[in-house]
Amino acid sequence: RPLAIAAAAAVLGYVEETQKQRLPHLRSIALETSDDAIAMNAATRRHLELDSRVDGDVKATLLGVLDTTVSPMGGRLLRRWLHRPLRDRRVVGERHHAVQTLIDHRTDEDLREAFRSLGDMERILSRVALRSARPRDLSTLRDGLSLLPAVRDILAPLDSPRLAALHAELGEHDATARMLRAAIVTQPPLLARDGGVVAEGFDAELDELRQLSTNADQFLIDLEAREREATGIATLKVGYNRVHGYYIEISKGQSDRAPVHYTRRQTLTGAERYITEELKGFEDKVLSARERALAREKLLYDGVLDALNAVLEPLRRCALALSELDVLAGFAERAQALDWSRPALRDAPGIHIERGRHPVVEALRDAPFEPNDLVFDEATRMYVITGPNMGGKSTFMRQNALIVLLACIGSFVPATKAEIGPIDRILTRIGAGDDLARGQSTFMVEMSETAYILHHASEHSLVLMDEIGRGTSTYDGLALADAVARQLASANRSYTLFATHYFELTALAEPGSGIANLHLDAVEHGDALVFMHAVRPGPANRSFGLQVAALAGLPKAALQQARTRLAELEAQSRDTPHVPLSAPALDQPQQFGLFAPSSAALEALAGIDPDDLTPKQALEALYRLKSLG
Template identity: 55%
Template sequence: MARLRSALQQLPELALSLDTVAHPYLKQLAEFSAPMDSMAELLERAIKDNPPVVIRDGGVIADGYNAELDEWRDLANGATAYLDKLEHDERDRHGIDTLKVGYNNVHGFYIQVSRGQSHLVPPHYVRRQTLKNAERYIIPELKEHEDKVLNSKSKALAIEKKLWEELFDLLLPNLEQLQNLASALSQLDVLQNLAERAESLDYCRPTLTEKAGIQIQSGRHPVVEQVMDEPFIANPIALNPERKMLIVTGPNMGGKSTYMRQTALIALMAHIGCYVPAESAEIGSLDRIFTRIGASDDLASGRSTFMVEMTETANILHNATQNSLVLMDEIGRGTSTYDGLSLAWASAEWLATKVGAMTLFATHYFELTEMPNQLPNLANVHLDAVEHGDSIAFMHAVQEGAASKSYGLAVAGLAGVPKAVIKNARQKLTQLEQIGQNPARAESPQVDIANQLSLIPEPSEVEEALAQINPDDLTPRQALEELYRLKQLL
């Protein structure tokens, strides 16, 4: 009730703010949130300024609201005027200047006289309590008043609860008006907040269209741009029926996830009627936004990170439609290279051919960048980075085409992995890249993923030479010569 009263007290000021609105819907909200003076006045009269949380012990109904309640309350509070008079009369009658009338929760009302003047106390005073420096007494007149006071507390509480129930009956006819007020205020609150953010954060008004597609110029992430110390690098995105899936490549920490998430957030903000962080945005009608982002497990239910990832992927592949926006980030990380790459390829192909959803598919499997050459309506984009010696600079700028290389080792170095480990990894990477070379890759109409990453090496010259040597047929001198020859070959 106190909060409702507080809200009603703000309405006159709100009415002044809404006085100049021209939009028909805002005018309607202004009508619904018009001042309700009679109800505000009733609650101001009826409810105390700082009422307790519950009515159980009373003290909710304001003084002056009901005369009978005030009367009983005065009694319940000890009717101080009566007690002051009694104290004055008894002090004068018996000549005891230390006499005081008091009350406590344990012994009720009492007359207190100091120990030094207790010999002046008349015989009809009945001792109630002895203290170190005083005696406390009761007299029939005070006992009668005490009974009346204790009775009045329960009477006052009963009247207060009755008045409380009646207050609901007085407010009930205005229930629909209050519900409309609550709805109008909540909408004004949201609209005002969205307007303030659009003005303060330089958002633009998006265009919503019936045709499928997302066209954003200089899009930004609404949260990341606020928490960064450096300027946020804005990026465009174009998704349409001729370009339904983007294969997003680039280094870890290059901004792939941010790019994908900002696209989804801009689409979502546009659909709720909010201005968006971009220079311009044209958003087609979306039925749902699906995401498979981040690594999390559900070990309590016996589901590993990979199982959670696959469950989310399955949900997307079953339920996405051609009007959905799908974000797929690093599918297939939690299993072997062949399994993961195969799953990522097949999932991307299903989304592109069977579902036709607008999709952002981020991956580190460079084999997937071949898909736009084999399937229609796909395109490659990448987030740029520049490597200088052992360091790396992330440009966070989206470029057309596939990334030229992966920067995993550079990122590992940034993270603090020991240099010896990075050096060893670089040597191993060189070996694996040599092993994985497959000249037939470009001509193959259907990419053979297993052959591309075949780990069965071609025999080198040294190995062929070794295979032809029979150590039992060599003299020590011949063996030494062969060793020099092998060394030279290596």
């Protein structure tokens, strides 16, 4: 513990040194360990599209669907929860119970309605600590604290451990709210330097100085009337500007009638401006009062900041409690609006999801979403998923990862039933893309992410692998996919969803291997291809690649040529006996050819037996092959 305190002090000292100022709002450092949360690397966050997409459409992310928080600080807390799902089943279970309680008592909407006028108290309090808070920050804080009695009344009858703890964290801030109501005007100006921030009645001295400035208008009206009568000049005016102060203005035509006690102050094109001893004395008095009023107001404003800093820590705890209540009320709203159910976190290993749906796809599509089941247990640790492109393999894989993630942040989930055992990591290898900044090709990026998964996945990790090995030659890709699948199933023993177009990998599902096959099918209806989006046991029997290409708009001539070549390749495959892949064969840099490999040079080479050739014959054969090439 002393070492931790010393480290925290060193970190705070470093921050203050680099920021060149004291940071009084930073009172402590919270230690987060990897054992507290479900680990997700940057690739996983990107693949699952938690809060961002490549096209920038935030609405089509998990955050876009889940975030119905009312306050800015609630939105920030939800984003932090999404990026750090917890492994502590007690904490997450209390959140689930709190959401269920809000739904059962129909109080989530009451909370959300109360939060409509709740500002960003969290950031306002940081500015208060740094003494950079503006008048409207204080009025927003005042309005937020005024909501607390209503929020406490809503929470008081609810029987939930987490809601009770948050009710206690809100605290009593009635005195602070009264002070702000008395000190700050209802609609304060943007900046404090121009005055008009402190409410009337808060300070007697300030009220007296303001009264003096207010009475100036009546004095000027009376002075103007007296001078018009004394001089007989009906157009005489008394005015003020910031450069020259107060003045008496007479037009050029009447300037010769100005009394001798008038002192010329400014000459204009059409008028002369004068000052008198009486007006000068009044000016000094009024301007002095205004300056003293501004100085007094600044002093009072600083006093309000001092009073808030004295109770800053309880106010910060209150703001954090309001943020969490905002998130939990949003969870309750989403659960009811989207028909999500309460998940169960179990001590026993495994994942059991019934009729799960993808939260983002379901929310953005008008058509009904086809739900699917998933069961991981000791007998089945990996599913090899086959089926056509556009069939829903990636959607099925992502939806299960998102269901696990949602369950572990305290949200309800898009499934009829979800039982989640201990999960320590969510790791994904999905999609394709290069990294030009680091000089990495698409295949290199794929292998780097795969290597990270193989080094870090454990028996409690959820792993999604999509189309491993597609970026290289057929045999290389198949060999790599086979090796990765075997490693995950036998050594890592992770809960793995392994989507592939290599139908050879379906042979891995042998008894006792922990591997099973799943497929998503499609049905040809005339010239149309209908995707069923339903997950079924067993391997797929075809991939419908040409049909999907037709849907994408490939020219008919190209499609016809592809069909012809496919028929030739299938005929060759039937005529060639199947030879299982061996280690030496997999090391050969081979690839299925698109064109017939036969040539005169190859046929001549096939007829040569190197063991029967003399050196002279071998040299002659080499020249003959050279001429044929």
